[in-house]
Amino acid sequence: NAGVTQTPKFQVLKTGQSMTLQCAQDMNHEYMSWYRQDPGMGLRLIHYSVGAGITDQGEVPNGYNVSRSTTEDFPLRLLSAAPSQTSVYFCASSFEGPRYEQYFGPGTRLTVT
Amino acid sequence: SQQGEEDPQALSIQEGENATMNCSYKTSINNLQWYRQNSGRGLVHLILIRSNEREKHSGRLRVTLDTSKKSSSLLITASRAADTASYFCATAPAGGTSYGKLTFGQGTILTVHP
Numbered sequence: 001n002a003g004v005t006q007t008p009k010f011q012v013l014k015t016g017q018s019m020t021l022q023c024a025q026d027m028n029h030e031y032m033s034w035y036r037q038d039p040g041m042g043l044r045l046i047h048y049s050v051g052a053g054i055t056d057q058g059e060v061p062n063g064y065n066v067s068r069s070t071t072e073d074f075p076l077r078l079l080s081a082a083p084s085q086t087s088v089y090f091c092a093s094s095f096e097g098p099r100y101e102q103y104f105g106p107g108t109r110l111t112v113t
Numbered sequence: 114s115q116q117g118e119e120d121p122q123a124l125s126i127q128e129g130e131n132a133t134m135n136c137s138y139k140t141s142i143n144n145l146q147w148y149r150q151n152s153g154r155g156l157v158h159l160i161l162i163r164s165n166e167r168e169k170h171s172g173r174l175r176v177t178l179d180t181s182k183k184s185s186s187l188l189i190t191a192s193r194a195a196d197t198a199s200y201f202c203a204t205a206p207a208g209g210t211s212y213g214k215l216t217f218g219q220g221t222i223l224t225v226h227p
Contacts (some may be wrong), residue, residue: 042220097213098205098206099143101158102146102156106155
């Protein structure tokens, strides 16, 4: 199993550009989530999904969109990038939500200039 | 605001010593989890302790949970240089509208000197 994969590893955007961060898992997990990690802030939940077709907002959802059309994939869309979205983004999955251990991807380092 | 708060923020010890990190939280939980993050990498799950458990062991790791004080501790015994990493606690809510949300603390940076 590849586990949780994320692409790209690094990305530089200009303010106002849009892009999609990809996340995929091959463990048939129902629950997937996106976090951002900033220095001194720990990880903050952006959006999560408890199954295909079901998504909900986390702690810091503004400026981000998600959809979950398949069990395997959970892309994160930045609609109009801002410098405040410069961060490291992690995708995670688990069998059935926060009551189980989370499997994390390697992260995407995003810089918005 | 962060559900989990960890202390110390940074810990520096010699190889062979024990390392203890603490996590406090604010609301009722279903479980508390500890993760390790090596520099530039994703998080790796270490141990999960449920609200009805008081202590759990995994190899050199010992986790305790005191729900009356809303706190947990992670003890790493006989530390090795390879244990150098950031350690995070994360809490899963007991229920309600926050059911799907796992909340992380700010982490403890552990440095183990050879």
